[in-house]
Amino acid sequence: MGLTLAEKILSKRAGREVRAGELVVVEVDQVMVVDSIAGSFFRRLEQLQATPRFPEKVSIVIDHVAPAANVEVAKAQKEIREWGNRHGCRVFDVGRGICHQVLIEERLALPGGIVLGSDSHSTTYGGIACFGSGMGATDIALAAASGRTWLRVPETVKVTFRGSLSPGTTAKDAALEMIRVLTADGATYMSIEMHLVDGAETLSRSQRLTLANLTVEAGAKCGLVVPSGEVLELYPIPEWLYPDEDAVYAKQVEIDLSTLTPRVSVPFYVDNVEEVAQVKGKKVDQVFVGTCTNGRLDDLHEVAAILKGRKVAPGVRMLVIPASSEVLEQATADGTLLTLLQAGATLGTPGCGPCMGRHQGVLAPGEVCVSTSNRNFKGRMGAADAEIYLASPRVAAATAIAGYITTPEELEVGHA
Amino acid sequence: MPRVWKFGDAINTDDILPGKYAPFMVGEDRFHTYAFAHLRPDFAQGYQPGDVLVTGKNTGLGSSREYAPEALRKLGLKAIVAKSYARIFYRNLINLGIMPFEAPEVVDALQDGDLVELDFEQGLLRRGTETFRLRPPPAFLLEALKEGSILEYYRKYGRFPGESAEG
Incomplete structure (x- = not known):
């Protein structure tokens, strides 16, 4: 019997053939730490009386509250910079972008590698066939101290995923359909x-990252x-980085991209997925484009193409937060940002933005937000x-213009 | 006597500790006072050390934030009885030394406010004259918990449970 892609990567690293169910201890290529858990990470290393075994394999990214929103956060981020300098670990500071995009x-993060992140969306690296997995502060500290997990x-x-994406749909719709x-x-x-397969292989790296991001x-x-x-x-x-044809799967699912329709995940669970048509007309207060799911250049291009020559609806706040400084630079150079700003959108510092409710666009009681992010939990x-x-x-862009949930195609009909 | 705090399915880490109350936002000394702030505002005040958390399916899904279960441990939580767990949360519980029991039928039998006694070693939960048997977590994890936590284990042995000494 053959091996799956996960079994291939872990077997290669373990130096022997391993299969589902076995426990392995493997070396990791990169340990990624985000600002919000860095303090816990440092305390656990102190408890272990250890320092990073391979400093070059530890990266700390200041992205979850960047720039600092209060004195507590500012103190925590000051400690990150000092600690990074002291131990020779990379620190990606305010404005560089969201951890996953930066790596x-x-x-x-490279194909066939293993990256552990102190952020649940570390599955994102799988978009390029890198074994990415999220863990808590203790596991991350142990990985930094030992170089393995x-x-x-x-x-x-x-x-x-079979076929080409039907007109009006995106990798995000495919990802939401997979979660449903x-x-x-x-x-x-x-x-x-x-x-x-059958046309879906044309999906770009960015689109693959979106698919992998949502798998968690x-x-x-x-x-x-x-x-x-x-x-x-x-x-x-x-050459070895492919699953065997006779690999053993626990479950198999097919999603036909050619018949896909625009999707939306309805509060308060991500798997509560419906067709946009079913919630069309829902009035919104805020639209947020960004995050590790959909804050890349191609996402901003899609938004700009819809916003061009139009205006965000009165009473709607439209926040755009590029996933990284690189995305921000490219979107500036190619004119995308001007289109967004002329339509009435506003910009935030590259980073996670309001995704987890800490700063840069927190919602008031009763407010409704359409977001390109990945979680819609209560109070998130x-x-x-x-x-x-x-x-x-x-869909986010069309909603910003209409003031209620809709698609660009419906918008055309409405304006005709 | 300890009581049961019962919650439903899909309790996520944003429920357990909303992101805006992370320790690095509100301080290491205060974050635990916001446990279940949205879902059950009386929880942090009313919880007594040793009280048992009883939850449904997919407990702890969402963010990897270890400070969510850490807030519960700070309040004195030592065990959860759930129908099932999300992966990262399960590892975090083990790492913090909180015993993650998995027992769907026991969850169904228990009610919020029940007075119970929990024998960790034996895996027995008593309510009045009734006794429920809980299946212990995997041996690998128990080996780590014997040292208090996996951190203590690694500090003592310089390796992970089950890993060969020269590894």
Whole structure:
């Protein structure tokens, strides 16, 4: 019997063939720490009486509250800079961007590698077939101290995305559809292995990162996209980095991209996914475009194409927060930002923004927000009863113009 | 006597500790006072050390924030009885030395406010004259918990439970 992609990566690293269910201790390529847990990370290393075994394999990213929103945060971030200097670890400071995007851009996450992050959306690295997994402060501290971690080799759910995306849909819609089909605990402890076939292999690296990003919302340990298309051009792909044809899967699911319709995740659970048509007309107070899910250049391009020559509806706040300084620079250079600003959008510092309700756009009681992010839990972005609808950048842009949830296509009809 | 605090399915880490009350936002000394602030505002005040948390399916889904279960431990939580756990949360519980029991039928049998006694070693939960048997977590994890936590284990042995000494 053959091996899945997760089994391939863990076998390679373990130096022996390992299969689902076994426990392995493996070396990790990069340990990523975010600002919000850095303090816990430092205290645990102190408790271990240890320092990072390989300082060059530890990166700290100041992104969850960047720039600092209060004195407590400012103190925590000051400690990060001092600690990073003292131990020779990389610190990506305020404005560089969201941890996952930064590690991709810096090529610290690479195909076939293993990256552990102190952020649940570390599954994102799987977009380039890098075994990325989120863990808490203790596991992350142990990984930094030892250079390795323990993992149970996961069972795998195979998701085949077939065909080309139907007009008006995006990788975000495909990802939300996957979460709807699998449900919020449908892949708990498992790897989601994504196969792009019959046209779907043309999905870009950015779109693959969106797919992998959302896999944690089905409970997955990692979400690996089998290398193809653009990823083959961007990276050298080792020959072994493919699943075997006779690999064993716990579950198999197919999603036909050619018949997909725009999706929205309705409060208060991510797997509560409906067609946009079913919630069309819902009035919104805020639209947020950004995050590790959908804050990349192609996302901003999609938004700009819809906003061009139009205005954000009166009474709607439209926040755009590029995922990284690189994205911000490119969107400035190619004129995208001017289009957004002329339409009435406003900009935030590259980083996580209001995604977890700490700053830069927290919601008041009763408010409604359409967000391109990844979680719509109760109270996630502020007040407990504020509502978050998760959607693609296209739907977010159309909603900002209309003032209620809609698609760009409906907008055309309405304006005709 | 300790009591049961019962919650439903899909209790996420934003429920357990909303992001805006993270220790680095409000201070290491205060964050635990916001546990379940949105979902059950009387929880942090009313919780007594040793009280048992009883939850449904997919407990602890969402963010990897270890300070969510850490807030519960700071309030004195030593064990959770759940129908099932999300992955990162499960590891975090083990790492913090909070015992993650998995027992769907026991969860169904218990009610909020029940007075109970929990014997960790034996895996027995008593309510009045009734006794419920809880399946212990995997041996790998119990080995770590014997030292108090996986941190203590690693500090003592310089390796992970089950890993060969020269590893």
